[in-house]
Amino acid sequence: MHLSSDIGVWIGAFLTLGIFSFLYKDNPVYKFCEHLFVGISAGYYVVLTMISSVYPNMIQPLFTNFTHDRNYFLLIPLALGIMLFSRFFPRGDWLSRWPIAFILGVYPALRITGFAQGDLVEQVHGTMLPLWVPGDAGTTINNWLLVGGLLTTLIFFFFSKEHKGALGGSARVGIYFLMISFGASYGYTVMARVSLLIGRVMFLLDDWLGLLRF
Amino acid sequence: MRDFLAGLRALDRRWIFLAVGLLVIAPLLFGFHLAPVVPSHRAKGFYDAIERLPEGSTVLVAADYDPGTRAENYPMHLAAARQLMRRNIKIIGVELYPAGVPIGDDVLRTMGAELGKKLGVDYVNLGYKVGNELVMSSMGTSIPKTFPVDSRGVPVSKIPVMRGIENFQQIDMIVSISAGYPGTKEWVQQVVSRFHVPMIAGVTAVSAPEYYPYLQAGQLQGLLGGMAGAAEYEALVGKPALATRGMDAQSLAHVFIAFMIILGNIAFLGQRKPAKG
Numbered sequence: 001m002h003l004s005s006d007i008g009v010w011i012g013a014f015l016t017l018g019i020f021s022f023l024y025k026d027n028p029v030y031k032f033c034e035h036l037f038v039g040i041s042a043g044y045y046v047v048l049t050m051i052s053s054v055y056p057n058m059i060q061p062l063f064t065n066f067t068h069d070r071n072y073f074l075l076i077p078l079a080l081g082i083m084l085f086s087r088f089f090p091r092g093d094w095l096s097r098w099p100i101a102f103i104l105g106v107y108p109a110l111r112i113t114g115f116a117q118g119d120l121v122e123q124v125h126g127t128m129l130p131l132w133v134p135g136d137a138g139t140t141i142n143n144w145l146l147v148g149g150l151l152t153t154l155i156f157f158f159f160s161k162e163h164k165g166a167l168g169g170s171a172r173v174g175i176y177f178l179m180i181s182f183g184a185s186y187g188y189t190v191m192a193r194v195s196l197l198i199g200r201v202m203f204l205l206d207d208w209l210g211l212l213r214f
Numbered sequence: 215m216r217d218f219l220a221g222l223r224a225l226d227r228r229w230i231f232l233a234v235g236l237l238v239i240a241p242l243l244f245g246f247h248l249a250p251v252v253p254s255h256r257a258k259g260f261y262d263a264i265e266r267l268p269e270g271s272t273v274l275v276a277a278d279y280d281p282g283t284r285a286e287n288y289p290m291h292l293a294a295a296r297q298l299m300r301r302n303i304k305i306i307g308v309e310l311y312p313a314g315v316p317i318g319d320d321v322l323r324t325m326g327a328e329l330g331k332k333l334g335v336d337y338v339n340l341g342y343k344v345g346n347e348l349v350m351s352s353m354g355t356s357i358p359k360t361f362p363v364d365s366r367g368v369p370v371s372k373i374p375v376m377r378g379i380e381n382f383q384q385i386d387m388i389v390s391i392s393a394g395y396p397g398t399k400e401w402v403q404q405v406v407s408r409f410h411v412p413m414i415a416g417v418t419a420v421s422a423p424e425y426y427p428y429l430q431a432g433q434l435q436g437l438l439g440g441m442a443g444a445a446e447y448e449a450l451v452g453k454p455a456l457a458t459r460g461m462d463a464q465s466l467a468h469v470f471i472a473f474m475i476i477l478g479n480i481a482f483l484g485q486r487k488p489a490k491g
Contacts, residue, residue, distance in 0.1 A: 023231045045312045052315075053344040056363045110347050110404070118403030118433070126431025146430070185423045188439065192286065192419035194238070194467040195441040198460040199285020201238050212242060212459075 002210030013208040016200050149177040219484035222477060230474060237470050241462035248462045251454075256429060257446035260414045260436025261297070263387065269302045271386040272379065274411075276401060277321070279393035280313035283418050288317065289457035290416035290444040291391045295325040297451050298389070299336065304375050306385075307339035308361070310349060310396045315342045315365050334373045341365030346396040350404040354382055382409040390415040398425055402433050416443065 004010065018033035058081075062074050080102060086095035127150050129143040155167060156174030163171045206212040241248075253261075267273070275294065279287040298305055307318045318339045326337055340361040343349045352360040357379055358370045370376045378384060388411050392398040398415040406413050412435055417425055419440025428434045438447050441464055444457035 024228060041313075048312045048315070048342060049344050051367075052342045052365075056367075057343075057360075060362070106348070110351060114347060114400070114403030114407075117407040118399075122407055122431050122433055123427055126427065126433075181423065188419040188422050190468065190471055191440050191442060191464065192283075194234070194464055194471075195286045195419060195460065196283070197234070197238055197467075198242070198441065198463050201235075201242060201463070202285070202456070202460065205239070205242055 004208050004210065009207050013204055016204060020200075148173075153177050216484070219481045222481040223485065233470060234467055237466040238463040241466055242459070246462060248465050251445045251449045251458060251461060253446040253450050254443075256437045256439070257443055257450060258436070259429070259434075260294075260416070260438055260447060261450040263412065263414045263435040264294070264297050264301065264303070264389075267301065267303055267386055270304070272304045272306060272375075272384060273298055273387045273389055274382075274385045275305050275307045275318075275389045275391070276310065276397075277307060277314050277318040277391045278310045278397040279317070279391060279418075280311045281317070283393040284317065285460070286418045286440050286444065287391050287393055287416065288321070289441070289455060290438045290447055291317070291321050292325065292455065293444065293448050293451045293453065293457075294389050294391065294416065295321050296329070296453060299325050299329045299331050302336075303386075305337040306357075306375065306379065307337070307365075308349075308353075309339075309342045310346060311393070312342050312344075315339070319365055334368070335375055338370075338373050338375045339365045340370070347400050347404050350396075350400060354405065354409055357381055382411050385411055387411065388413040390417075392417045392421070394418065394421055397421075398428075398434075402428050406433050416447070419443075 004013075015033050015036070018029045021027055022030040058074055058078060061071055062078065080099040083095045084099045086092045127147060129147060131140070131143055131147065133139040133143065152170045152174035154174070156163075156171040156178065158167075158171075161167060202212070264273075275291075275298070277287075277291055279291075295305065305322065307322055309315050309318050318341075322337050322339055323333070325331070326333060331337055340357075341364060343361060345352070349360060358376065361370060363369050364373060382405060388401055388405065390398045390401045390413060392401075392415060398417055398421075401413060401415075405411055413433070414436040415425060415428075415434050416438035417440075419442070422437070422439030422443070425434060425437055425439075429437045438444055441457050441460055445454075445461045448454050448456075448458050
């Protein structure tokens with residue numbers, strides 16, 4: 001056993017155990033750790049955004065490098081950014097609608113085009129598979145499963161006609177495919193949560209207590 | 215039997231927490247070995263994609279995670295940096311998670327020191343930039359204008375590894391280490407499909423099923439899912455490390471949880487009796 005002499009590790013260990021104490025029951029130590037986390041995170045994000053984005057991308061080009069590189073376009077985001085703060089003043093809060101409208105216009109456009117290019121077209125293309133691959137039974141079966149799973153699942157979400165007969169049978173097969181995918185997702189979720197626990201236990205046993213020898 | 219099932223239904227969940235905790239601690243403390251780590255084709259795809267890159271290539275490593283998922287993402291991030299640096303591939307790091315910057319710096323510095331690589335010459339961390347997809351899209355126009363300075367505040371014009379890097383045309387591959395949004399999905403949507411840059415991804419287990427379609431469609435060349443994926447990749451890189459150490463604990467906890475699910479279902483079925491007419 002080799003206890004850490006780093007004060008940061010001790011604080012980390014105390015906060016980890018404080019959060020874990022919630023597993024027994026809610027308590028003041030847990031609440032303290034939770035509030036500390038929220039407060040520090042908010043402060044950290046504000047400062048980091050100022051240092052990493054606002055200063056190098058706007059303040060510096062506008063007020064330091066402006067004599068060399070007269071980028072007048074930067075005045076637009078500066079004005080829009082200032083207008084956002086008008087929400088704090090009831091008489092002028094309507095000004096904040098302009099930058100919000102700008103954000104609401106740009107973001108959906110960017111995401112819709114990204115989705116159309118990255119998901120819709122490419123994924124439809126990805127399901128156009130040969131259903132018979134000579135000499136490769138594994139790929140043939142995989143392709144049948146993929147195409148079959150896709151079609152039956154799509155049928156399950158087709159609500160314009162009552163799920164009876166062949167349509168109903170296909171929709172039922174689609175449910176089985178969905179259930180299998182939910183099971184796989186749950187398995188991965190368990191793995192993720194256990195991994196996070198392992199990470200914290202490793203920190204406590206190794207970084208803090210110095211107990212791990214392997 | 216009926217009493218046993220009734221006892222199971224009334225079992226205080228804290229006993230289960232305690233059991234999972236002990237099952238995780240024991241293998242880490244005593245280091246017994248349950249099963250070898252066998253790399254999957256997904257991990258091999260990740261490894262091979264880097265191996266195929268010629269020496270001197272430039273790779274963008276997007277470390278979009280924070281301490282919340284460090285246990286899963288850090289081992290794969292570290293192993294990827296090891297393989298890239300070992301192959302003399304230049305690394306440009308970026309983070310779209312605010313708390314990811316110290317981790318990105320740590321990974322590159324740790325591997326740089328181990329493999330004798332110089333900060334600024336062989337690798338650089340450009341740090342965090344607010345804007346999610348907008349940052350990715352903006353990098354397609356100009357990386358130096360999107361990131362005028364690196365994470366230390368040094369102008370990119372003075373960083374040798376950034377010489378000649380204007381946009382994604384000079385990037386040979388993207389390595390996305392991702393915990394969620396913004397991450398692998400957004401890099402695929404905004405960059406891979408638009409600028410046709412090859413990409414591989416290491417993601418948290420909880421988000422991994424979301425990315426299998428990208429792998430199947432060829433939009434990703436390799437995929438590491440959670441700690442298991444990281445352990446498989448560590449085996450391929452030839453340096454078993456953090457993820458491999460955690461796999462026995464992972465396996466034991468999984469067996470126990472699967473057992474408890476079965477037991478829970480038996481207890482639940484014992485509760486449901488057909489109504490007698």
